[in-house]
Amino acid sequence: MRSWPFMLFLLLCSSLLSAGQSYIRQYSAALEQSEWHLKHNNPLRCEISHPIPGFGEAVFLSEAGKASDLWFELKMLQQPDAYDLAEVLSLPPRWRPGEQPRAITNMRLLKQFDGDLPKESAWAMLHELERGYQPTFYFSDWYRPDNKVVASLNPVQFPPVYQAFNQCIANLLPYQFDDIAFTVLSYEVGGDQLTRESRRRLAAIAEYLKHDDAIEVVQIQGHTDTWGGRWMNEELSVRRAEKVKRFFVQAGLPEERIEVEGFGQRRNVAPNQRVQDRATNRRVVVQMNRP
Known part of the structure; x- marks a missing residue:
């Protein structure tokens, strides 16, 4: 089921597609499907994940060490078969009608590798989720460049897991x-x-x-x-x-x-x-x- 922000986003995307450009493949958990999991919660590793049905899994993680680090991984069921860039956008929630999607960053797509983002971009995505927004990846299909792929994170069920994740990060050991x-x-x-x-x-x-x-x-x-x-x-x-x-x-x-x-x-x-x-x-x- 397509949420209102996605309908808005798809309309915006459609305006960018010419008549010869076929369609957009959309992946996102519906409201009743949205799940966030605290997979690791100990002084050595903190990790939360969010399944994206039909597409893969979004993962935020941080590990013990001198530097308080954080990064994001987009684990795709079908890894890229070409080098490209994915736009990372923030889609507004239903209760913010008329608000436009905002750019967060760009993510490099490397051949046969999952996508990843460094600390600053990962925190930006977490903050958008905390506000109820949907971080969304938008890129060309590597087999059909005229077609677009859209994969989104759903903020439903996110707040309690994010709170536990932050507490876990605060308890990480300062050495590895x-x-x-x-x-x-x-x-x-x-x-x-x-x-x-x-x-x-x-x-x-x-x-x-x-x-x-x-x-x-x-x-x-x-x-x-x-x-x-x-x-x-x-x-x-x-x-x-x-x-x-x-x-x-x-x-x-x-x-x-x-x-x-x-x-x-x-x-x-x-x-x-x-x-x-x-x-x-x-x-x-x-x-x-x-x-």
């Missing part, structure tokens, strides 16, 4: 896997007490491990400086690594995914004459792997 996949933890002199900065770092890794089920193995390698006997340093390096392991297990990481090894003073990375060099050698290296 690559930021912590290889971490060196430092120790105070003569024991298994981490430095203050390393304790914060360890807590951040543990928080990440609570949410990423894809972690296959965590390797923990303990090291010491050369002060003290070789055997004592060997034992100390194992004790340091085991203490980190216990911390991760308490955070919920299965014990069988953790590998522990102590090298004592055998793999020093700095000389041991100066205080700062010995501090560099007192360390535990944490390395995480996933597919």
Whole structure:
């Protein structure tokens, strides 16, 4: 069923088509079909999606990391077979009679790729949906350039999902896997007490491990400086690594995914004459792997 904004839009489109240009293919969820889903809602990934019957799916997503990023993907059942541009317009709702469609941006169509838009355009589309408008994609059929394709997002059922999406984004971790996949933890002199900065770092890794089920193995390698006997340093390096392991297990990481090894003073990375060099050698290296 065609909504009023689409009827207006189709009339505007029709005025642009010459007599030899055949028709417009329209895709949009009817009022009773409109669905918005919160597909991912955790500190690592936030994602909402909207099915467009017969055409594909619209997806907005944001992931953990230092930059608060957001992007949009238009997943098409039939991917483009040519390079082109799609106009992205905002169609007014029924309660705004007489208002004209407004341009949001242009989206590149790449051969055999889904369409995507960066942060600024994605936020613009979300704001239009929040206002009850319909972000709409308008482009030429790659097999029949004289024909037009129109695909639209329906704002019905959008507000509660958008509210949850915004809350999810606010709770994203300010770091991602690559930021912590290889971490060196430092120790105070003569024991298994981490430095203050390393304790914060360890807590951040543990928080990440609570949410990423894809972690296959965590390797923990303990090291010491050369002060003290070789055997004592060997034992100390194992004790340091085991203490980190216990911390991760308490955070919920299965014990069988953790590998522990102590090298004592055998793999020093700095000389041991100066205080700062010995501090560099007192360390535990944490390395995480996933597919």
